[in-house]
Amino acid sequence: MIEHATQWLGAYLDGELKGVRLHQVETHLAQCAACRMELEQLRKMSALLHTPDPSGRFQPTGRFVNGLMLRLPRRPERIFRRPAAGFVHWLVPAGILGTWFLFQFALGLGGLISAAGDAGLLGSVTAWLPSIPQQTTWFGATLNVFGSQLGGSGKATLDLLNQADLFLTNVIVLLAIQFGLAMVYWTWLALFWRHQRNTVHPSLPNSPTSSS
């Protein structure tokens, strides 16, 4: 049993109560004269709020529509306005993500094949694949020109530099590709966000949502 139904009477009057709560309030109202009186007061106030009807104070709908049609501005053209355009613009992130996944997959697969080939697991199966360059241009040229003059430690240093160059070049290329994809994706996100902000504009500004 609820003590008093005061806080639910408005919702009851508006037909917004259902189920157990509705049953509770109805049961309470049948027993509580104070709440019945309160409900009656709410009904009277609602009736008072509706008197009088202000419709006579405004211009007739027909005249309003005619006036409005004359003042109706040209609707600005928007990016992504039509559903088809909306579909197309969703292809952009899908394409970027697809490219990224494909790239990662190819990279992973390449690494696996390369590792398996190096371990001799694939035998001659991978012979047709183009071999990965093991030396840089500058390394080959240096060896050709100064190879005979270099000692063992010199060659080892040169080889180390060659490997470092190959490694860094690979890393930089990979990073550049990923960075490029990320930039395209973020650009799309920024455009999408701006589009969303523009399209919901009439509903959102000054929305009276702060606390009463």
Place this chain on the structure above:
Amino acid sequence: MLATPLAVMEADLVEQAREGDRNAFGEIVRSYHPGVVNVVYRMCGDPALAEDAAQETFIRAWLHFDSFQPHTSLRNWLYRIAVNAALDALRKKREMPAGEDLLLDPDPHPGPEADLLQKERTELVRNAIGSLAETSRAVLVLREYGGLSYQEIASSLDIPVGTVMSRLNYARNRLREILEPELATLESEND
């Protein structure tokens, strides 16, 4: 759920209006003008301001029709724009120099003696609603004059249903305090 012929007709008009058909939009305005003008009038409390706000509502709707989601309620969407347009109109009015408080503006067309009581009552109600905070007023107007359900108000104003209920309770309690003498007079008139 089967769509009624009226709903189907409205959906067609909405689609055409979204495509830029002014005549279709005119038909939509014709349908919703009474409701929108009632909501903005109750928010503003001033007929002239309400006319402007109603016009602003439909112009905003026209300009941003492509942001309306066809599967949602057009009435809720328009009422939401109407509430914001009314609040904007009120703010603009307040910012005007030497402007009087519009909620206290008397009726420019005073009628015969018999209407005086009714006019006083109208003023009382108008001022009572106008004294509410914007947030509570918006909820009360959408419920009492827009006829929206709590759920519809919640989605129109982007607030939870619980907040709708608490703001409505607050608004009604406040109005009862203000209109208490008038309610007592009404009771004695009916007795």
